[in-house]
Structure formats: structure tokens, C-alpha cells
Amino acid sequence: MVRPAPAIDAIPATTPFVGPEQLMRECGLRELVRLGANESPFGPSPKALTAMRDELPRLGWYGDPESLDLRDALARKHACEPAHILVGSGIDDVMGLAVRAFVQPGGSIVTTRGTYPTLNYHAIGFGARLTAVDYTPDGTPDLEALLGIARREHPSLLYLANPDNPSGRFIARDDVTAFYRALPHDTLLLLDEAYADFVDPGELLTPHLEERLIRMRTFSKAYGMAGARIGYALTAERNVQVFQKIRLHYGINRNAQVGALASLGDDEFRDRVVAETARARAAYYALAAELGCASIESFTNFVCIDMHTAERATRVVGELLRRGVWIRKPGAPPLDRFIRVSAGTEPMRRAFAEALRGVLAEMPA
């Protein structure tokens, strides 16, 4: 009898996220207002769309396994060398590589309880020990507590999302820098900057291309290409060479590379997306206030709105889905009493607002 490897056999069966397509099947819905996965409703830049459309007939060719042109352009954008850049099939892919490369089975990872969970998925998948630290009461990753654990445990890897998902909070550059400098020198900081494009560039970490720091970026959010699966890491050349030994060299869609490259040449579109996303956040803040709910100031393309209890938040998500509006909610305290809604277009925001007003009107406070 063929048995899975014992380490794999021991992993409990899980599905990280239930996708909207499955929810639609289960609920018999033909359409859904997609506000659950922090996807960009503005899609890819027109320049990216044109470039991808023009290149579709050449999809018979494998993509460049070294992403030479894209890495050249990214190196110009980040004032570094192509040798500092690893391109992957989105940040999820890069995170898996980071865990596999830098955490041996039984090794230790420190993260925040309830933050973006795919890091946990990879940690479990590669047999790491996870230690999770609670958010501060206002939903900010608790740098002091993280640092305390890191100094005691000397974890192989510490994960921090900044801006954070699902809270939307942003930790100022100087605080992150001080935190990074204070970490044990045998701990790798895996810094998830998926939402960095929504932050003023002047407030972001300046590149530290050091061996114990991996910064991850994506084309999924401000660039509107989540479906393309393309992201990258900025780090020391040594780390890129380590990834080179284990990454899927032909894993990235050719057209994703084409679109990402063209996107980098359309700052005007990205700026418009960022501005429209700010309008969406403001609309959600106003809606929350109108409904007597608190909301968390967000530096991302989503906003958390307080439903007072976790049970009520779960019910609201379910009731919104029945009305054809798909959102998600944080899974762990103190954020689990919130719902999280992604920035939508104006009509999507209106649909969400109407549905939420209806749901709350029918629900005891």
C-alpha cells in the first residue's frame, strides 16, 4: 500500500479559504458582488490589458524562467539589481519558498494570531512549529510581544504583514526599522508588503537588501492582477540564489509576466486606483459611522467594521452572502468581531451599503 510521507500524512485536512465560486455553487447564486478577497475591482491597467491581449497568441511559449525583462524593470523601480529579485506565482508562492528554504522541519516560526493565514498553511505543510502572538487591543501587530518571543525563541522566521491584513493597520517605517534591528541575528524577517502600494512611498521602509530580511510585493492588489498570480521578493542576492535551488523555474504564466511588465509603465493608472481606493475607504468609514459601528483606519484596499461580537459578525457575513454580497471576516480575537470589506467600485459600494443596512435593520443590536 502506498502511504503519504509521514510528515504529510500528519497534516490535518484543511481548505485555507473557501473560494467565491464554491460559495456561489453552494448557495445557488449566479452573481456575486465580490468584496471578500481584497481583489481590485478596477482590474489591470489598460496598458497591461493591451500588452496581454497582444501576446495571447504566443501563449504556446513558456514564460521566461528567469523573468529577465520584468526583473530589470523591478530593479529600476526599487533601485536595486535584478539579482536581488525573486519572481514567484504571487506572495503565497514566495512565502512557501521562504518557509521551505529557511525553516527546517521542527524549526520555529513566529507570527500574529489572525493575520494572513497562508503563512500558517505553509508552516504546517513544512512541519514548522508556529508561535502566534495576539494583536494589541486595537488590532495592530504587537511588535513588543513579537520581539519578546523572538528574543526567547530565536525563531528561524518571523512573519509581519505591513500594512496588516486583516486589520488594515500600518506600522510606521521607523518602528519597523527599530523592530528589525532589534531582532535576533539568526531570525529572518519575512515582511509581507502586499498592500504597500496603498501607502505613501515616503513612509515605506527603504530597501534593506540583507540576508535576514525578505520583503514581498505583489501585482494582485493595486495593480489589479490577482488572477495572474505574480509577485516578488526583494532580498539579498544570497537568498535569491537559495530560492533558485528549489523554486518552480517554469511556474509563472507568460502573460502574467507580460502584464506585470506593462503595469510598471502605467503609474497614472496605479495612482488612479490608489485614489479611488481611498474614496472607497472613506465611503466605508462614513457608512460605519451612519450605522453606529466603529471602523479601523486602513492603509489598504479594505476596511474592518465592528459588529460588536464575533457571532454577530459571522451572522452578518452569512446574511450578506444570502443577498449576493461576498465579504469575509477576521478569524481571531480581538478582530473577530469585525467584518472586512474590500474596496469596490461606486456601484459595488452602494450594493454593499444597501445590503448591510438591510441586514443590520433586521438584526438585534
Place this chain on the structure above:
Amino acid sequence: MVRPAPAIDAIPATTPFVGPEQLMRECGLRELVRLGANESPFGPSPKALTAMRDELPRLGWYGDPESLDLRDALARKHACEPAHILVGSGIDDVMGLAVRAFVQPGGSIVTTRGTYPTLNYHAIGFGARLTAVDYTPDGTPDLEALLGIARREHPSLLYLANPDNPSGRFIARDDVTAFYRALPHDTLLLLDEAYADFVDPGELLTPHLEERLIRMRTFSKAYGMAGARIGYALTAERNVQVFQKIRLHYGINRNAQVGALASLGDDEFRDRVVAETARARAAYYALAAELGCASIESFTNFVCIDMHTAERATRVVGELLRRGVWIRKPGAPPLDRFIRVSAGTEPMRRAFAEALRGVLAEMPA
């Protein structure tokens, strides 16, 4: 200091394949006749192109993590259930998952020396022990020798490509079935059927959806979507559930799923590609005969042509590249004296023929 995990640190630095984009940079070429990676020069089906073009504006959405629609269509095609199908980012991705899931570090894998090398890449990457068996003198995987080793070693996994790459040979269904039945019951047969679409369906294995067999298929070859990165495995439901614990759930490009689904509805296009590929093979056989070279009858979209010695084959590949024609060659005896050329369009075939005639005319026999 941050060190990679010891098992990863121990992996020698390698690049599985040098891509044509890098060769073009190194050689200062602006164009290349791409006949090196068994890509389809016919590209995706027109129906797939239309579907992908129409869906590009929705690339802001993640692809369905369960590939529900595509798996439904594949289940109909293969007369099985969606639960028997794992969709991955090409066969390379599926192979990595199979090694990771079913071969523990230090576990044993048996393969053929010189066959498709990405299996070896994953084996090394996940710390497996590789045992490679030579091809028979005519370049066919040596089932008898593979079986002998398997019975002695009880490997966790045995890899067989049928049709084989790089030889192009095809082992008849009854022989593969007998081989599979004779394998130890604790050995998983990983059957790479990337080129199965070029074989008469009646000559293929009927589905054995058993725990100790994983059949891998791709949209990269006859379907002309190598750049999309999408392939799948047919296997027992238990195995799909094992993969569900470790696969990258959001790893597949949304548009790749759209194109693959549309491709399945265009048998006429696929049949034309298969017929044109047969014409390309015939043209290469005729060219080889004209030049006094032997060739191997192929059941794929490529042909191996005998250059008499490995050194000469290597030189021919280099000289063709200088002339702007990119092919590859097998790396291990007995096939390393061959060059391997992919099926091209008629103009591509002509460019290859002219270049090869020129190269051989200047080269002592």
C-alpha cells in the same frame, strides 16, 4: 546569521534549463526559431484565445482555487469524477507535489537516466535518493530493468514518461499495464503523459484511478498553452485529498483555467494540431534520411536525429543557435548523440532544415 535549512543548503546550485530568453541575451540575438522546448508553434485554440481575451478584464479576480468548472469538464473527458482530478501549474508543479507528498526525505525514487529531468530536480529538492536506470540501446525506457530495481528497492515512487521525452518512444498499453501490475504494492507509479494527446486515444492506458498510480496531463503541448502553466493529475480521490493539504490553492492563473476549459471544447483544433505535428515529424524523418542520419520514430511533437557522437550533437546545437535556430539535445547516453527538434510550422521546419544542412556541410562527419 540566518542560514538556510540544512537540507536546502546541501542542494548544489543548478539551473534546470537555460531558457531561450537568456540564450538570446547571451548571443545578442533578437529573434529565435524556437524548436527547443517542445512548445506548440500553433498556439492555443481560437476558442481558447477568444475566451481568454474576453476574460482578461476580470484578471483582477483570483482564479477559482478548486477549478470547479475545469475539473467538471475534465471529469467528463476522462469519464471520472472531479474528485479524481488535481489541477496544478503544469506537470512540473504536480510532480513536485507528488515527490513532496509521497517520498519522505531519504526515501527512494527510481527513474530513467536522461528522461525528463524536472523529476530529478524535485527529488533533489525534497531530499530523495534517486536511482536511474539506463534506456535500452534504442532509447526506450527499460521496463525490465526498472522493474528489477523496483522489486529490490521498493522505491516510494517510480517515474515513467510515456510517450517518453526526450526519445519520443511510446510503450504499448498492455506493456505499461503489465509493468504497473508487477510493481511492488508500496511503489507509486508517477506516469507522465504530457505527450499523450499525440497518441491514438485507443492506445492509451484506460484510467486506473488507483492509489498507487498518478497519471499527469498538460495543456502545454497539443493544446498549445505552455505559457499558461496548467496541467493536471488523474488519480485516486485519496491522493487528491493528500495534495489538497499542501498544494498552492491560489497558484493557478485565472485565465489559464479559462483557456484550458475553452480548449476542451475545441477538438477540431486539437485534431488539426495533432495532424500537423505528424506532418512535422515526417518532414524531420525525411530530412534526417536526406542527410544520412538516423532518427527515432516519435509519438510526440519532437524528433531525435542521430549526430553519431555526443560531441558532434553538442556542436550542432551550438552552431544552429548561432544561426538563430534553438533546439536542445538529450544529456545522457545512449541518446546524447542525438539532437532533439520540436515540431514547427512549415516555415520553421524549413528554417531548421536549411540551418542543419548548412551546419553539417561545414562539419566533418
